[in-house]
Amino acid sequence: xxxTLRWVWAAGALALALSLIGQSPLIGKRAEGRDADRQAISAxxxxxxxxxxxxxxxxxxxxxxxxxxxxxxxxSGVARxxxxxxxxxxxxxxxxxxxxxxxxxxxxxxxxxxxxxxxxGRWHLKRETxxxxxVFTLVWQRFPExxxxxxxxxxAVAAPKASP
Numbered sequence: 001x002x003x004t005l006r007w008v009w010a011a012g013a014l015a016l017a018l019s020l021i022g023q024s025p026l027i028g029k030r031a032e033g034r035d036a037d038r039q040a041i042s043a044x045x046x047x048x049x050x051x052x053x054x055x056x057x058x059x060x061x062x063x064x065x066x067x068x069x070x071x072x073x074x075x076s077g078v079a080r081x082x083x084x085x086x087x088x089x090x091x092x093x094x095x096x097x098x099x100x101x102x103x104x105x106x107x108x109x110x111x112x113x114x115x116x117x118x119x120x121g122r123w124h125l126k127r128e129t130x131x132x133x134x135v136f137t138l139v140w141q142r143f144p145e146x147x148x149x150x151x152x153x154x155x156a157v158a159a160p161k162a163s164p
């Protein structure tokens with residue numbers, strides 16, 4: 001009787017493990033889908049970086065959801081709506097000198113469902129007068145026209161002071 005019960009438990013555990021593997025986003029075709037999603041989101045970020053580095057804020061914002069529901073959180077508070085985010089960027093970065101050269105790095109992707117993702121990363125601006133940097137959290141949603149940022153939380157992080 002005990003041997004039969006062990007076999008039942010073992011068979012049940014094996015069935016559960018196999019069903020979970022089949023549902024895992026890291027196995028088989030689903031992994032390929034996530035790779036394609038990572039590449040698509042990365043392509044948007046690369047296009048944003050390129051647009052920024054040529055001084056084109058309007059093209060930079062193409063990566064954002066063009067909606068009154070878009071939100072941006074930063075040190076100056078929350079900007080709401082695509083127009084509000086555009087106004088914020090143009091106020092804070094009025095010319096190419098203020099914009100500097102942007103670089104994104106250390107990207108981490110967390111998929112929250114088939115059409116939602118969270119991307120963590122670092123940003124760095126190299127300017128003639130100074131360098132700035134920090135971290136960001138971007139919430140992405142897949143729309144018929146592709147992946148778009150629906151919420152951006154960006155924070156500046158002070159560079160560590162050099163020890164004497």
